[in-house]
Amino acid sequence: MALLSFFIFILALILCTSVLLKKFSRNVQKKQSLSLPPGPMGLPIFGNLPFLNPELHSYFTALAKTYGPIFSLRLGNKIAVVISTSSLAQEVLKDQDIIFANRNVPIAGKVGLCGGSDILWSPYGPEWRNLRKICVQEMLTKSKVDSFYDIRRREVRKRINSLWVRRKSLVDVGEEMFMTVLNSISTVLWGECGKEMAERNLGIEFHHFVEELTMLVGVPNISDFIPCLAYFDMQGIEKKMKRLVTKFDKVFELMINERMREDDNNEKKDFLQGLLNLCKGEGDTKMPLTTTDLKTLLLDMLIAGTGTTSNLMEFMLAEMMNDPQIMKKAQQELEVVVGLNNIVEESHIHKLPYLYAVMKETFRLHPPAPLLVPHCPSESCTIGGYTILKGTIVFINVWAIHRDPSFWENPLKFDPQRFIKSKLDYSGNDFNYLPFSSGRRICPGIEIAEKMFLYLIASLIHSFVWKLSDGEKLDLEEKFVFALKKKKPLMAIPAPKLLSPALYE
Template sequence: MSIMLHSIQTSTGLFVTLSILLISISFRWILSNPRTKKNLPPSPRKLPFIGNLHQLGSRPHHTLLDMAKKHGPLMLVHVGSVPMLVASSAEVAEKILKTHDLVFCNRPILKIPNTILYGSKDIAFCPYGEHWRQMKSIAVLHLLSNRRVQLFRQVREEETTIMIDKIRESSGSLVNLSEMFVSLTNNVVCRVALGKTYRGLRFKNLLERLMDILGALSVGSYIPWLSWVDRVSGLQRITNEVAKEFDELLEGVLEEHMDKNRGTNVGGRCKEDQDLVDILLDVQREKVGGFEVDKDTIKAVILDIFAAGTDTTSTSIEWAISELVKHPQVMKKLQQEVTSVANGRSMITEGDLEKMKYLKAIIKETLRLHIPLPLLVQRESTQDINLMGYDIPAGTRVVINAWALGRDPSLWEESNEFKPERFLNSSLDYKGFHYQFIPFGAGRRGCPGIQFAMAINELAIANLVYKYDLALPDGKGGEELDMSDITGLTTHRKSPLLVVASRRF
């Protein structure tokens, strides 16, 4: 009897223990299951392992807007194993970029930029923290301040003149304006950043490969167990090659600058003709603010300037001229404005640009319709937060579909039409305070180079339409211009802009 009682007690004890263990495991599973404890934003149905990756296609800003029409302006998609919050309205964008900017100001570590940019020591892709704060401060105060941008005025005007002269040499034959704009912005950025131009084919190809690689999709960044795909496809090899070639180039540039400055009295040296490498070397030498800037950081920041200052700027000019060719009545009105301001002089100077209200409206309208980065650079939440009634876990990726904001029919009348007049007598601007129009981002991670980019845009467009009439070849009308786009790091024209340029005087 006692043996049976002991057996029953043992069985009962084991049952109770197992029950407690099962309840504990179940309770922990419930707590760890985000769908049972969190009110997540609506999501499209996903596939195992790849999530919604297969749905994004070659123009994800279009696809994500279509999804948002069904699931709402605050939507959670899954790119592989990565949850990604997508904002498709100005209201949601303002909550993320203004109200909760500090929570959403981090950058995720992405494989390709991390490899190219020396472990993300740059400004654009650097995770939020002390290093980023110091480098952003250096950029704003020393590299891209209003005064510094004005000091490079002569460079912009000289390179614009060179472009205009090259077009004149075409003697009425077909001109590839897309190539012209890339050369213009590349030469300006080279002179500003490095002190000289690199006009050779090798450098041009290297820059093109950099832009291509930064716009490529790394499967391993979103589906870690498929990282081998990046090796098999050659993406990893090409990334390493581009990183190595740019490192060798920039290492040579730094050596040239350090050799030039050796023995120079830094305090007595003229600062007016310094390029950006000179300035960064001064910051490194003087340990501004007690912050040490190493060589890799200098190289990463210079690469940032190339990526942001060449491709996005040339693309903006390309789309603006495309719209002018397509809308000859707008072109004629702009030509009347620039001709009046120029008052017979051979070229438009930067001092003239402030008087050109219609030019500024055209550029704003171009940025609204053809934002260079349709999906702003990814952010990442730093802590759990409730956003508009939804629970957003820490570490969630965040994307703002700025292209969708610029074409929202509830915010813009005839939202898909090119109408520069909408910006005349309007306070709307692109500096990050109007969330339906944020081509340069907003908040802490907004682009610090707005003034630099806009100076090139305005000067190039003003002089081009002042000097030339532009027409499509074979007698085609502007309405026949193909405006199809293709997306990489930026959204380009699918085909180059080929025109016949006729001198106006």
């Protein structure tokens, strides 16, 4: 059987090679006849695939210095275009937003998120608008976010107490932040059913799940670019993703089925109950939800709300520890507004402009999705004077835009003061600063992410002095896994700084 499989593989490879060589020849002729963006020469069949660096954000930034602010790569039988300036980003995300509002869904996205039918990957259209509208109405409006404050407060206070119990011990900062955000969001999503995750110790497993899922989605997969080889799953990405999602799909099904069996379910106010009511045809949605829709929305909210948020918090604390003056200024602001004989409440947050500026500078230097989620034009069009063909994979390199020296003074320096002077925000209206994208595909969860982010980080630096182990050096190196995270986890020691132990209870 092994020998037969080998011969089948070789035969398929020969056939693919023949087909792709012909297609490559046609593509070269087509490229010569069209004004496509410039870019590096690639190999026959594979194009530039063999030369891709895993750190795509910095690799694309380096290529832009050679080929310009818009360049193209041939990846197998697909064309990718990378955009690295704010003016070109505006053409894509505003001027021709509706054309670029679609996605090129990778196999990992299809397997991991129910065929790519979720908010992240769904094509622009009525179904996508319906899913987004439901998420906003049921969870992400300002009034909804404000109503979840008691949940956020409880989880933050539990984490502060847990760190106080382990005071002067080394802790994994990213893990602590992830678990706090996960417990908060899971309670918002399905209320007391969220205890299922804690009781079965699924929290840490879910952290690994989110990290591996984003890694698999972010890895260039030869099956996506040379479809005739997809059957062989040569990198094992499809197999790994199927294995990854099976366990948590069963957990979601269990929670959904238990809720559907309850008699008093209509009195519950969490996100899950809102979705179940819509599945029954209640509400003003014109498209009733399916069970698949329900699971993908739950998974979307969990993944989007946990991994990127905790990654950014870890970067922010690391940057403040790396510059004691920034940490001192942020803590002094908290001491004035809150005091060392009191604990942080969300009502204090709007009185902390410097901490807010530190957060915005973190988003600038370490954007959560440095290449955003790739866009895909629904028709051929022109950007920057170049032809962008229908179906092209379009990357917006916000990591490069946020470090553009023509706009940002001393762009590689972590300097929150620049946001004290500037009125730039992340609403997507200024294309020099796009941590959450812009246009129709802008992140819908900015409000809830901002609240949780500022409240938790303020509580951590107000309650503790953070230090490294003796002899350790702080490492701020990044790692690209679709999202951006610290390459080396931040391990730090919290030392209590409030005046009374009772403030840690």
